[in-house]
Amino acid sequence: MSVEFKTVLAPMAGYTDFAFRAICRDYGVDLTVTEMVSSKALVMGSELSRRMLYRECVDKPSFCQIFGHEPDVLAASVQIPEMAGYEGVDINMGCPVRKIVGSGDGSALLENPRLAARCITAVKLALKGRLLSVKFRLGISDSSGAVDFAKMCADSGADFITVHFRTRKQMYSGNADYTLLPQFAKLGIPIIANGDVASREQCLRLFDMGASGVAVGRGALGRPYLFAELKDEHFTFDVLRSIERHAALLLTVFEERVVANEMKKHVAAYLKGMRNGKAVVVEVMNAHNLQQIIDPCRAYFETYPSLRSIVK
Numbered sequence: 001m002s003v004e005f006k007t008v009l010a011p012m013a014g015y016t017d018f019a020f021r022a023i024c025r026d027y028g029v030d031l032t033v034t035e036m037v038s039s040k041a042l043v044m045g046s047e048l049s050r051r052m053l054y055r056e057c058v059d060k061p062s063f064c065q066i067f068g069h070e071p072d073v074l075a076a077s078v079q080i081p082e083m084a085g086y087e088g089v090d091i092n093m094g095c096p097v098r099k100i101v102g103s104g105d106g107s108a109l110l111e112n113p114r115l116a117a118r119c120i121t122a123v124k125l126a127l128k129g130r131l132l133s134v135k136f137r138l139g140i141s142d143s144s145g146a147v148d149f150a151k152m153c154a155d156s157g158a159d160f161i162t163v164h165f166r167t168r169k170q171m172y173s174g175n176a177d178y179t180l181l182p183q184f185a186k187l188g189i190p191i192i193a194n195g196d197v198a199s200r201e202q203c204l205r206l207f208d209m210g211a212s213g214v215a216v217g218r219g220a221l222g223r224p225y226l227f228a229e230l231k232d233e234h235f236t237f238d239v240l241r242s243i244e245r246h247a248a249l250l251l252t253v254f255e256e257r258v259v260a261n262e263m264k265k266h267v268a269a270y271l272k273g274m275r276n277g278k279a280v281v282v283e284v285m286n287a288h289n290l291q292q293i294i295d296p297c298r299a300y301f302e303t304y305p306s307l308r309s310i311v312k
């Protein structure tokens with residue numbers, strides 16, 4: 001498979017579940033990525049982690065994102081049977097969360113490029129020809145080592161990189177700074193640019209600067225149709241139908257209690273910015289079961305039928 005992913009759904013823990021990925025697929029996303037999954041938990045047989053690997057067959061191509069810092073564990077995790085359906089694997093080397101960094105995972109690897117290189121090489125070998133990407137941030141508090149880190153990824157076997165153009169120190173605040181993008185682009189390894197992408201214009205600007213593709217995170221939450229917008233394609237998005245479908249898909253794998261919990265944040269995203277939507281979100285957040293989440297959404301769109309469909 002060649003590396004031609006113009007639009008990518010960025011991995012988001014707690015959000016890019018298999019149902020949301022399938023819905024983004026309806027709107028033309030080129031590649032989806034799972035939530036980050038612990039390589040150690042996978043190898044130790046955690047049922048919860050293995051369930052995170054469930055995917056809809058329409059959601060293709062898709063990568064599984066793993067985190068960890070032990071080359072042999074990372075390599076073993078990509079060889080478990082549930083991983084076989086994924087077209088590739090992404091290694092998380094950007095997560096800034098304290099618990100992850102404290103264990104030596106995520107962005108801790110930015111500080112240890114030698115170990116990061118061993119992780120990449122081990123996973124690439126274990127993948128036996130399937131694609132490997134690495135996702136990382138510009139650096140810890142500045143971007144001085146970013147291009148070297150990217151080069152190391154390429155030399156160690158990554159097929160492409162996804163760069164979140166913020167430092168770890170920035171967490172999710174401030175703007176993504178794309179100054180270095182043209183330098184990354186000169187390395188010869190495809191680069192997926194990530195950070196604040198929310199419009200076709202911005203997407204085209206990043207392509208002009210040398211990006212092979214863009215990865216969208218928060219901009220796609222509640223707005224999976226953004227991927228059609230990025231490609232300037234026509235679409236119809238039925239908000240209520242999407243909420244119902246999202247819940248129904250999750251119910252095929254998870255018990256109702258889990259689905260209700262998951263759906264609360266998704267409904268908040270789907271209704272974000274809608275007229276009088278906040279009151280519904282408050283009601284949904286206090287729900288005790290799925291029915292108490294779906295019913296207020298149905299009632300809302302009965303009151304505001306014109307808000308239900310977004311057409312372009």
Ligand SMILES: Cc1cc2nc3c(=O)[nH]c(=O)nc-3n(C[C@H](O)[C@H](O)[C@H](O)COP(=O)(O)O)c2cc1C
Pocket residue numbers: 010011012013014015035036065092094095135164172194195196197215216217218219
């Ligand atoms: C709620 C949330 C969860 C995230 N989880 C992950 C994750 O599991 N793995 C990862 O590499 N990045 C994760 N990220 C970072 C995103 O993939 C992305 O790099 C970041 O949000 C910047 O892109 P954006 O400005 O388009 O949101 C997460 C971000 C958010 C907001």
